[in-house]
Amino acid sequence: xxxxxxxxxxxxxxxxxxxxxxxxxxxxxxxxxxxxxxxxxxxxxxxxxxxxxxxxxxxxxxxxxxxxxxxxxxxxxxxxxxxxxxxxxxxxxxxxxxxxxxxxxxxxxxxxxxxxxxxxxxxxxxxxxxxxxxxxxxxxxxxxxxxxxxxxxxxxxxxxxxxxxxxxxxxxxxxxxxxxxxxxxxxxxxxxxxxxxxxxxxxxxxxxxxxxxxxxxxxxxxxxxxxxxxxxxxxxxxxxxxxxxxxxxxxxxxxxxxxxxxxxxxxxxxxxxxxxxxxxxxxxxxxxxxxxxxxxxxxxxxxxxxxxxxxxxxxxxxxxxxxxxxxxxxxxxxxxxxxxxxxxxxxxxx
Amino acid sequence: xxxxxxxxxxxxxxxxxxxxxxxxxxxxxxxxxxxxxxxxxxxxxxxxxxxxxxxxxxxxxxxxxxxxxxxxxxxxxxxxxxxxxxxxxxxxxxxxxxxxxxxxxxxxxxxxxxxxxxxxxxxxxxxxxxxxxxxxxxxxxxxxxxxxxxxxxxxxxxxxxxxxxxxxxxxxxxxxxxxxxxxxxxxxxxxxxxxxxxxxxxxxxxxxxxxxxxxxxxxxxxxxxxxxxxxxxxxxxxxxxxxxxxxxxxxxxxxxxxxxxxxxxxxxxxxxxxxxxxxxxxxxxxxxxxxxxxxxxxxxxxxxxxxxxxxxxxxxxxxxxxxxxxxxxxxxxxxxxxxxxxxxxxxxxx
Numbered sequence: 001x002x003x004x005x006x007x008x009x010x011x012x013x014x015x016x017x018x019x020x021x022x023x024x025x026x027x028x029x030x031x032x033x034x035x036x037x038x039x040x041x042x043x044x045x046x047x048x049x050x051x052x053x054x055x056x057x058x059x060x061x062x063x064x065x066x067x068x069x070x071x072x073x074x075x076x077x078x079x080x081x082x083x084x085x086x087x088x089x090x091x092x093x094x095x096x097x098x099x100x101x102x103x104x105x106x107x108x109x110x111x112x113x114x115x116x117x118x119x120x121x122x123x124x125x126x127x128x129x130x131x132x133x134x135x136x137x138x139x140x141x142x143x144x145x146x147x148x149x150x151x152x153x154x155x156x157x158x159x160x161x162x163x164x165x166x167x168x169x170x171x172x173x174x175x176x177x178x179x180x181x182x183x184x185x186x187x188x189x190x191x192x193x194x195x196x197x198x199x200x201x202x203x204x205x206x207x208x209x210x211x212x213x214x215x216x217x218x219x220x221x222x223x224x225x226x227x228x229x230x231x232x233x234x235x236x237x238x239x240x241x242x243x244x245x246x247x248x249x250x251x252x253x254x255x256x257x258x259x260x261x262x263x264x265x266x267x268x269x270x271x272x273x274x275x276x277x278x279x280x281x282x283x284x285x286x287x288x289x290x291x292x293x294x295x296x297x298x299x300x301x302x303x304x305x306x307x308x309x310x311x312x313x314x315x316x317x318x319x320x321x322x323x324x325x326x327x328x329x330x331x332x333x334x335x336x337x338x339x340x341x342x343x344x345x346x347x348x349x350x
Numbered sequence: 351x352x353x354x355x356x357x358x359x360x361x362x363x364x365x366x367x368x369x370x371x372x373x374x375x376x377x378x379x380x381x382x383x384x385x386x387x388x389x390x391x392x393x394x395x396x397x398x399x400x401x402x403x404x405x406x407x408x409x410x411x412x413x414x415x416x417x418x419x420x421x422x423x424x425x426x427x428x429x430x431x432x433x434x435x436x437x438x439x440x441x442x443x444x445x446x447x448x449x450x451x452x453x454x455x456x457x458x459x460x461x462x463x464x465x466x467x468x469x470x471x472x473x474x475x476x477x478x479x480x481x482x483x484x485x486x487x488x489x490x491x492x493x494x495x496x497x498x499x500x501x502x503x504x505x506x507x508x509x510x511x512x513x514x515x516x517x518x519x520x521x522x523x524x525x526x527x528x529x530x531x532x533x534x535x536x537x538x539x540x541x542x543x544x545x546x547x548x549x550x551x552x553x554x555x556x557x558x559x560x561x562x563x564x565x566x567x568x569x570x571x572x573x574x575x576x577x578x579x580x581x582x583x584x585x586x587x588x589x590x591x592x593x594x595x596x597x598x599x600x601x602x603x604x605x606x607x608x609x610x611x612x613x614x615x616x617x618x619x620x621x622x623x624x625x626x627x628x629x630x631x632x633x634x635x636x637x638x639x640x641x642x643x644x645x646x647x648x649x650x651x652x653x654x655x656x657x658x659x660x661x662x663x664x665x666x667x668x669x670x671x672x673x674x675x676x677x678x679x680x681x682x683x684x685x686x687x688x689x690x691x692x693x694x695x696x697x698x699x700x
Contacts, residue, residue, distance in 0.1 A: 150541065150542050217589065218590045218591070245599075263620040272609075273607065
């Protein structure tokens with residue numbers, strides 16, 4: 001008998017915590033039999049909610065925490081004073097081996113600095129990165145970094161490529177992932193120094209994946225690559241631009257179907273197909289950014305998500321844990337040991 | 351009697367030149383009575399096409415050019431050897447005052463370096479920027495830079511803000527445009543140095559517009575601002591990400607309406623509303639990136655566009671010329687003369 005998978009939850013993180021966290025956990029419990037939860041939060045608030053879901057309470061251990069990190073707290077302040085917070089203690093449960101992954105919808109900056117401080121990066125990785133998912137015509141594309149860092153050196157970008165590849169291979173199930181480096185054109189001379197230098201590094205290193213070279217913004221949703229590598233500033237802007245366009249498009253579609261009675265009737269007939277399409281672009285389906293590169297699985301849920309979105313974040317953490325993501329990442333970076341300390345790479349970092 | 355407006359056209363630029371250029375000019379002629387065209391291109395190819403459109407031929411002067419810059423030519427090579435090309439001579443017509451604007455669907459890099467070399471930047475502007483249009487729920491948002499530069503200093507970004515404001519005021523007709531600086535969050539501490547420093551500069555300077563401060567990628571299509579200011583690398587990625595999402599969404603919508611006979615029937619009923627919505631997101635509606643900051647109006651059409659898209663690019667050039675864009679830009683930068691040489695700004699540039 002294998003021991004059950006335990007997921008640590010920051011019950012106090014997110015705009016509508018702890019309600020959304022508890023209801024999300026209940027949805028995730030139904031989807032992932034055998035998973036247990038270790039919740040961290042204010043007993044007075046969480047206990048009554050758990051009381052409503054007997055099956056969830058049966059697989060959940062609640063640990064009382066007296067502090068919570070607020071969305072407006074500065075990350076540096078959270079790092080100094082947050083040791084008794086639900087977020088910190090949930091992360092610490094992964095560090096101690098009590099849980100296989102931690103999910104939080106709380107303050108992103110605080111989550112990043114505390115997770116990095118508590119869990120540390122894996123050997124061979126200088127900086128962790130936030131990784132998210134985007135739809136493409138044949139499935140999903142992973143993109144990193146979405147904002148854990150602002151600017152990235154060529155060495156950072158090269159490490160992100162390897163991190164993204166391990167994710168695509170183990171969690172998305174792509175046998176030999178195709179990796180692209182986000183740029184403003186596909187020609188060698190295009191772009192900024194760090195990106196050009198990273199392309200040289202990726203071509204020179206013997207990597208267990210296909211490096212496609214430079215790609216453009218259109219490729220994020222085109223299905224030409226499995227993993228998009230970029231710095232955190234650019235990745236954050238691209239992800240939020242995509243979110244904005246989807247919102248505008250969905251709003252316009254809704255209006256179009258309300259324009260006149262013929263359109264309304266048309267909607268009634270096509271409703272099932274349209275709903276299916278809407279689900280494909282539903283941001284809740286893509287909720288859960290993976291904080292990669294750490295010695296532990298950390299998933300950030302959108303702060304404003306609902307129970308369905310939070311359950312999807314838990315699902316991402318469960319998948320990563322079940323696929324032994326951390327061990328595979330450690331293994332890949334060990335076998336690519338040379339990636340870390342060549343003079344070439346050191347020069348590129350500086 | 352005022353003299354007619356003359357638009358210079360690079361007849362040899364673009365994937366399907368000169369056909370698309372000539373047919374686009376014919377569409378633009380119908381839309382903009384009183385406009386005349388000065389076309390530069392291979393007589394043997396352009397003359398027969400013009401022969402098909404008598405009304406267009408009547409308002410067009412064709413100048414034979416023996417060279418054409420190819421899409422794969424390096425900008426530096428085009429600058430050295432392109433003096434007899436249709437692109438160069440079309441730009442030169444604006445420089446000589448023979449035309450009020452130039453439109454080209456040719457090599458973007460070559461267009462930028464040749465236009466900058468021939469026309470020079472306006473006083474007070476260090477670097478030109480590419481500006482494009484994006485839909486929002488209440489109209490259009492302008493964004494610059496879309497890739498004329500890669501990285502931008504705080505001073506560059508500040509100038510882009512003023513350039514974008516003049517565009518929004520004169521061409522979009524927004525009385526007091528709202529300008530936002532693209533970042534990864536709205537808090538002061540967020541982002542990269544150049545962006546943070548530009549925010550300080552924009553707050554300190556007495557500008558004829560409302561500076562909203564930092565905005566995020568979602569704001570590009572939210573209608574919260576009239577102008578989005580960013581560096582060329584980020585702007586290019588964001589614009590192409592948006593293009594990719596629109597393409598994926600439109601493809602999925604098409605598929606949804608084909609899924610079963612009920613959906614097909616629904617489409618037939620809602621067709622008029624859906625078509626209207628599609629037009630709103632049609633990339634041809636947004637064809638024409640304005641190359642701002644030069645002493646002359648230069649519009650870049652997408653290389654792969656059709657006649658309708660090219661006609662829209664011509665329309666952008668006509669609008670800018672009719673609104674006296676260059677004079678207003680010159681006037682604004684003259685009255686903001688202090689923007690150029692304060693020690694603060696020099697420090698920020700370095």
